[in-house]
Amino acid sequence: MAVDWDERTRALREEVLRLRETTGAVIVAHNYQRDEVQEVADLVGDSLALARFCAASPKTLVVFCGVHFMAESAKVMSPDTTVLLPEIDAGCPMADMVDEDGLRAWKAGHPGVAVVAYINSSAAVKAESDIICTSSNALAVVRSLGAKEILFLPDCNLGAYVAQQIPDVKVHLWPGFCITHNRVSLADLEAAKHAHPDALLLAHPETRPEIWRQADFVGSTKQIIDYAAASPAKKFLIGTEMGVLWKLRKDSPDKTFYLLAPGMVCPNMKKITLRSVRDALLETKYRIEVPEAVADGARRALERMLAVRA
Numbered sequence: 001m002a003v004d005w006d007e008r009t010r011a012l013r014e015e016v017l018r019l020r021e022t023t024g025a026v027i028v029a030h031n032y033q034r035d036e037v038q039e040v041a042d043l044v045g046d047s048l049a050l051a052r053f054c055a056a057s058p059k060t061l062v063v064f065c066g067v068h069f070m071a072e073s074a075k076v077m078s079p080d081t082t083v084l085l086p087e088i089d090a091g092c093p094m095a096d097m098v099d100e101d102g103l104r105a106w107k108a109g110h111p112g113v114a115v116v117a118y119i120n121s122s123a124a125v126k127a128e129s130d131i132i133c134t135s136s137n138a139l140a141v142v143r144s145l146g147a148k149e150i151l152f153l154p155d156c157n158l159g160a161y162v163a164q165q166i167p168d169v170k171v172h173l174w175p176g177f178c179i180t181h182n183r184v185s186l187a188d189l190e191a192a193k194h195a196h197p198d199a200l201l202l203a204h205p206e207t208r209p210e211i212w213r214q215a216d217f218v219g220s221t222k223q224i225i226d227y228a229a230a231s232p233a234k235k236f237l238i239g240t241e242m243g244v245l246w247k248l249r250k251d252s253p254d255k256t257f258y259l260l261a262p263g264m265v266c267p268n269m270k271k272i273t274l275r276s277v278r279d280a281l282l283e284t285k286y287r288i289e290v291p292e293a294v295a296d297g298a299r300r301a302l303e304r305m306l307a308v309r310a
């Protein structure tokens with residue numbers, strides 16, 4: 001789909017692409033990034049795709065357009081690579097809802113129970129966990145453990161989805177959530193269905209259970225994009241952050257996509273702009289560092305996840 005960028009955006013875009021060339025950097029962007037940032041990326045994807053890409057990339061300089069825990073995971077997987085986060089305060093409120101001390105205390109109350117951490121967590125929390133999952137592979141990861149009981153954190157909505165899909169596993173939930181997805185209410189859903197009665201609902205499992213239970217399809221951003229492209233349907237209600245609309249419309253220009261609720265915008269993801277990507281490349285900032293002991297523990301849990309075939 002052709003996009004009409006204004007002159008300033010086009011000039012910045014050219015500058016970023018030139019700097020990408022001269023620095024030998026690779027730019028990766030999450031599906032929730034601004035359209036113009038996704039446009040300059042070598043890879044746009046969900047957390048799992050970006051984690052796999054960074055683990056396999058031979059590049060020594062990565063500009064990570066996402067939030068802090070994502071850049072941290074890239075650094076953990078590629079310790080010799082310089083990983084830059086263009087806006088150092090682009091964090092994830094959900095990841096901040098649990099820290100390593102809280103997790104240690106939770107584990108102490110459930111001795112011997114495996115810990116599954118959503119990738120939306122700090123490296124220090126990952127290091128205290130047995131295995132990591134993303135919204136793409138959460139079911140496969142939990143099944144791979146063969147456990148009767150797990151501790152799942154920090155997203156209680158994704159954890160509830162896992163519990164519903166794998167009822168023979170007892171899932172203990174940490175009370176964390178994504179502020180962007182969790183705010184969607186039943187009233188929002190009813191209004192959207194009323195306005196677009198013939199649209200299919202594709203929902204991210206970070207939405208509340210009362211939302212994803214009514215969805216025609218539940219999946220990660222990539223799974224939602226793939227589902228919409230393959231579906232014969234022409235209209236979709238999209239129950240995840242608005243950034244995915246760029247790829248949905250690019251991949252399926254003949255289809256119509258409506259955001260499930262107007263507030264589905266992650267302010268942290270939107271902090272990164274073409275200007276901050278340009279400045280990151282010019283000034284080699286902001287470098288993400290992870291202490292070695294923490295990185296070793298987090299890498300073990302991430303590698304265990306990457307070995308699971310979804």
Ligand code: SF4
Binds near residue numbers: 179269
């Ligand atoms: S969309 Fe939600 S989970 Fe994703 S970075 Fe933003 S606050 Fe965190």
